[in-house]
Amino acid sequence: MxxxxxxxxxxxxxxxxxxSTSNTADVGKLQTSEVAGQVKERLLDRWAKYWKNxxxxxxxxxxxxxxxxxxxxxxxxxxFSLLGSAYYLSKHNxxxxxxxxxxxxxxxxxxxxxxxxxxxxxxxxxxxxxQCYNExxxxxxxxxxxxxxxxxxxxxxxxxxxxRCSYLKPQLLxxxxxxxxxxxxxxxxxxxxxxxxxxxxxEEFNHPSDDIKIVTT
Numbered sequence: 001m002x003x004x005x006x007x008x009x010x011x012x013x014x015x016x017x018x019x020s021t022s023n024t025a026d027v028g029k030l031q032t033s034e035v036a037g038q039v040k041e042r043l044l045d046r047w048a049k050y051w052k053n054x055x056x057x058x059x060x061x062x063x064x065x066x067x068x069x070x071x072x073x074x075x076x077x078x079x080f081s082l083l084g085s086a087y088y089l090s091k092h093n094x095x096x097x098x099x100x101x102x103x104x105x106x107x108x109x110x111x112x113x114x115x116x117x118x119x120x121x122x123x124x125x126x127x128x129x130x131q132c133y134n135e136x137x138x139x140x141x142x143x144x145x146x147x148x149x150x151x152x153x154x155x156x157x158x159x160x161x162x163x164r165c166s167y168l169k170p171q172l173l174x175x176x177x178x179x180x181x182x183x184x185x186x187x188x189x190x191x192x193x194x195x196x197x198x199x200x201x202x203e204e205f206n207h208p209s210d211d212i213k214i215v216t217t
Contacts, residue, residue: 039212092210094183096140099149102188103129113199122198126193129180147183150175 069076136155141148154163163167181190
């Protein structure tokens with residue numbers, strides 16, 4: 001009887017232990033789920049408050065702008081004109097690829113013209129720019145509404161000390177001497193100017209060939 005009693009007591013104790021453990025686990029799960037739900041609700045509330053405050057701020061700004069436009073229409077028109085002009089100019093700000101394309105087109109135009117009648121100014125400028133491209137020193141600097149093509153000292157891949165030292169790089173004071181072209185409104189103005197009358201050689205008129213006879217009366 002004693003052994004049976006001990007066995008029954010042990011089995012009851014194990015059952016009680018299992019029940020208490022399961023109850024504790026269930027309580028822990030419930031607490032964890034409740035905490036997660038509370039955290040989720042707090043995050044949603046904060047997110048909703050953030051967007052609500054943001055909407056209120058932008059709404060107030062929009063109302064102030066409308067009120068300011070009504071009170072000072074001339075100033076508002078000036079501001080909007082400047083903003084529209086800046087946006088339009090930024091959209092028509094030429095990039096370096098357009099400069100490269102225009103340079104190749106200019107070079108092809110010169111090749112289609114005979115050497116005696118090529119403009120030496122156009123030829124010299126195109127050749128110098130092509131040499132700079134071969135050396136890898138062509139750079140573009142953009143101001144948003146216009147761009148500059150300028151010359152660096154070394155190519156980008158150069159690991160020489162002079163190319164990497166910040167004190168030996170081109171400085172701002174002498175930057176204007178390195179500018180070779182200005183891009184504005186989808187046009188590179190210096191290259192366009194150099195290619196003007198590219199098929200006219202003025203030296204040919206100053207020194208006519210021997211086979212041309214000048215008839216005088």
